[in-house]
Amino acid sequence: MGMNSIAQFPQFTPLSLSHKTIVTETYNSLKIPTSHRLFSNLFITDTDNSTHIARLNNNIIIDRGLYTNHEGVMICGENATSETLETVLRNDVKFVELSSIKTFDSKVDLDNSDYIYSTGKVALLEGSTYSNIRRKIRLPREVCTVGVVENDKVDEIWEMFEKWERENPLKKDILEREALEKALQFIDHLEIEYVGVYNNNLLVGFAGVEVTNHQHLMIHFIKAQTEIVGLSEFLFWQLAIMYRDRTTTINFEQDLGIVGLRQFKESLRPDIIQPVYTIASAKIV
Template sequence: MHEWFEEHNHPFLMKGVTPAAVERIKALCEDCYDFTPDRDNYEYVYLTQSLINLSGKKFRQKKNNLNHFRNQYIGNWEYVPITEDIFDECLEAEKTWYNQHEDGDDDNELLGERHAIETVFNNWSVLQPTGGAIRMYNKIVAFSIGEMLNDDTAIIHFEKSDPTIRGLYQAINHEFVVHAWGHTTYINREEDMGIPGLRHSKESYNPDHFVEKYDVTLRQK
């Protein structure tokens, strides 16, 4: 591996290295590498039951927003699993979300995510993820996509909702966990990529712990 970096005239760098992998690398040569925490790529892990129950003061605002949505739109919304017959509607909802958020500092990340979402829908039968959506007034306005990561943890890859509808984000978050992941212990909602708004959103759901990630570089001698 070192030879490849030297051949291409790049400094040695490994990203996304987990604590377990760090220990294995240290066992090979503890004094050869430096390990730098990469906070932007820490994965947020939540207790499933905490996301379902939203109990206590730390979830009060989330529960208030969720209850507002339920009361304001009673009888005018429904949760539906994502199946092939609503793929186009979900992609239209994603397009609307993207148009509301483009022209920001993180345009490249948003465009990359958009392409990734389209790839998932175009290869749904091969990838076999699990998805859920909220329909309001006969229109898909929010959706979420995830899969089982291991025996006790589900991972949420994508989640989009119309930001103009108060409580909708809390609703799709809650409904998807209730309907798809109630049997799990943990929900992994991936990293925030250093995007301030995304970090605030993920922190506001009170993670149980993080999956830490490290950058690994050669120690200068």
């Protein structure tokens, strides 16, 4: 389905699987993409069917249902940026996420900015920058193996995730659970691949990843049992090794302001944190 299958802003169309091609084409045209504009992210996080999209100046306006009456949106596209923003804000929109585009009096939304790593650097782990990671992965290097989880064995992913939830009750996140459930349900329609870590032939960790047109490795999910120290770092390193011939960077997405998640992603030594800019309507009145 093409752009004309989407309602013209300020009208909106509910997001569906049929919009995968046009949203992906628009995402692929971005010079500096951000993770939550990727179709798979929009689709799997839309667990209550509240995400709607509209077209404007060959851009896609996305309402993820976080605000009432389409009052908060984000723009996917880089066409006629100023005109698009002004049109959006004239239609009672109070808040706009601009992705990597800085304009007017926009400000950085650090909680939703992406952690970006060099695939090649992480694969090698050379130098003092990565000394802490090298130390942490010593045990899993000795006792674990890594491999792709085939689609007909994804039940193992869900079983391991539920085990992780039982062992980490304070870290349970209903939105993450619902997103993973939807991702597995539509596994044959999305580009997400699953990589598993095994200890004595038992799945003890997994990652859900996607290679984008920008040669980015997008990490949607990563979970690891806590009994083996350094397992998450080991899996992150193995992902870099597995995908370094197909990607140049790893996008570990946002930390959402969660302190523990921010500390973990910072400990993996990102090259940059790709900023996401936002603007409120009052800024350009």
